[in-house]
Amino acid sequence: MQVLYGRHHVRVFRFGLRLVRDEQVAEDLISEVFLDVWRQAGKFEGRSAVSTWLLAITRFKALSALRRRKDAELDDEAANAIEDTSDDPEVVAQKKDTSEALRKCLTALSPEHGEIVDLVYYHEKSVEEVAEIVGIPENTVKTRLFYARKKLAGLLKAAGVERGWP
Amino acid sequence: MMATSKKVLEQEPSDMEMLLPWHATGTLNARDTRRVDEALLRDAELAKQYAVIREEYAETIHLNEELGAPSLRAMQKLFAAIDAEPAQAPARSPAISARIAGFFAKLSPRTLAFSAGLGALALLLQAGVIGVVLLKNQNVQYETASLSTNEPSQPLTRDLAAPMPPRALVRFAPDTRISDIAALLDRYQASVIDGARGGLFRLQFGNRAMDRDEFAGLMRKLQSEKIVNLAVDAQ
Numbered sequence: 001m002q003v004l005y006g007r008h009h010v011r012v013f014r015f016g017l018r019l020v021r022d023e024q025v026a027e028d029l030i031s032e033v034f035l036d037v038w039r040q041a042g043k044f045e046g047r048s049a050v051s052t053w054l055l056a057i058t059r060f061k062a063l064s065a066l067r068r069r070k071d072a073e074l075d076d077e078a079a080n081a082i083e084d085t086s087d088d089p090e091v092v093a094q095k096k097d098t099s100e101a102l103r104k105c106l107t108a109l110s111p112e113h114g115e116i117v118d119l120v121y122y123h124e125k126s127v128e129e130v131a132e133i134v135g136i137p138e139n140t141v142k143t144r145l146f147y148a149r150k151k152l153a154g155l156l157k158a159a160g161v162e163r164g165w166p
Numbered sequence: 167m168m169a170t171s172k173k174v175l176e177q178e179p180s181d182m183e184m185l186l187p188w189h190a191t192g193t194l195n196a197r198d199t200r201r202v203d204e205a206l207l208r209d210a211e212l213a214k215q216y217a218v219i220r221e222e223y224a225e226t227i228h229l230n231e232e233l234g235a236p237s238l239r240a241m242q243k244l245f246a247a248i249d250a251e252p253a254q255a256p257a258r259s260p261a262i263s264a265r266i267a268g269f270f271a272k273l274s275p276r277t278l279a280f281s282a283g284l285g286a287l288a289l290l291l292q293a294g295v296i297g298v299v300l301l302k303n304q305n306v307q308y309e310t311a312s313l314s315t316n317e318p319s320q321p322l323t324r325d326l327a328a329p330m331p332p333r334a335l336v337r338f339a340p341d342t343r344i345s346d347i348a349a350l351l352d353r354y355q356a357s358v359i360d361g362a363r364g365g366l367f368r369l370q371f372g373n374r375a376m377d378r379d380e381f382a383g384l385m386r387k388l389q390s391e392k393i394v395n396l397a398v399d400a401q
Contacts, residue, residue: 001248005241013236027240035247102225103232121226126193142184149187149222165218 005034008051011123012058018118019062019111029065033057048132055123056133059115066111098161105155113148120145182212190219329375330401333359334385335366337396346393354388368400 009030016033017026036057037044044053109117119125119133131138153166182205188194189202206213338347351357351369360368371384381399388397 001245005244009241010235013240014230014233017233018230027236028243030236030240031244031247034244035251038248038251098221099225099228102221103229106222106226106229117222117226118230120187120191120193121223122230124191124193127188129193143179145187146179146184149219152222153218163218163221165215 001034001038004037004050008054009034011051012054015055015115015118015123016058016062018114019059020065025065029058029061032061036061048129051123052125052129052133055119055125056135059133098156098163101156101159101161102152105152105159108155109148109151112144113151116141116145117148117152182209183215186212186216186219187223190216190223331370331372331374332376332381332384333368333370333400334388335396335398335400336369336388336394337365338367339393339395342393350391350393354384366396 012033013026013030016029017023020026020029033054037054044050106114106117116130116134119130125133127138127141130141134141136144150166153163156163182202185194185198185202189199194202206216354369355372356369358367359370376384381401385397385399388394
């Protein structure tokens with residue numbers, strides 16, 4: 001378990017944190033995820049990579065944690081997160097720092113779009129693996145990422161950053 | 167193709183566009199990788215989009231790396247929870263019969279038939295070897311818990327030639343009482359050794375052998391008994 005934890009806990013934490021947007025909750029989340037793994041190690045069928053299995057559990061736990069929060073609180077946080085980004089464009093544009101603008105806009109994506117971007121770009125999961133983690137068809141994975149990227153481009157455009165696409 | 171890229175974007179994304187992110191991260195299969203490679207060479211718009219995707223890819227990694235790592239508290243909490251868990255029972259191995267059944271189930275019919283044939287041949291061979299060994303060692307003495315042929319030879323069955331007490335088949339008169347029969351048996355020191363088949367009892371007299379004359383005298387005396395209808399030699 002120590003080896004498994006040592007190898008995967010950072011990525012599990014980051015994936016969870018991007019979903020729940022709260023460090024404390026994300027830390028609790030990884031404890032729960034690895035405890036579940038400890039309890040259900042026998043159920044792992046080895047059909048997918050361990051990291052895919054871990055991320056699927058993390059996602060499920062994160063969504064459960066989000067559901068536990070009060071709806072009003074969640075709405076406020078989501079609104080704040082988006083507001084922050086929309087307030088930022090001027091500053092970002094002044095800095096002319098496309099990279100920073102990109103990172104800001106990435107955090108402003110909806111959880112659905114954000115998770116798929118993270119799974120593909122950061123966790124380097126294939127179409128099939130993302131489909132398994134998120135529980136959606138492979139074609140939906142492809143179109144969802146496409147529209148997430150389109151949304152990202154729209155946010156950047158609003159922040160004054162033109163990248164030539166779309 | 168170049169001209170169609172933007173048009174397609176406004177409507178539905180093309181297959182190639184949708185595969186670009188996975189091409190950038192190297193998680194496409196060989197066939198799709200080749201298809202995207204070829205499309206990128208042909209379509210400048212697609213290549214431009216690919217450059218944008220590589221930026222997104224790099225910045226997503228950057229963003230995630232900035233998130234840092236969980237504190238030690240998370241690990242301590244986890245291992246404290248694991249310690250508090252009841253000891254996990256070792257994974258039970260399936261029953262031997264199930265494992266054997268599973269093993270045979272995995273074999274192809276051809277392999278199974280070949281194995282069965284080989285097994286039968288081995289049995290025949292074994293039987294042959296045992297037969298040869300037994301024939302060769304017919305004189306070998308053996309020993310069991312109850313019998314040892316190493317001990318001085320003793321008859322295993324009663325010696326038929328040995329003298330035996332005399333026997334006779336006797337039919338009693340129909341109205342004979344049991345007490346009269348018991349008295350007769352007592353007088354002659356006889357015992358009933360076989361039931362009344364057809365009204366005949368097989369009697370044995372005494373526990374020693376008799377010579378012919380003595381036995382003939384016994385039979386005459388027996389036949390003179392009131393309760394005896396018939397007495398014949400049953401030696």
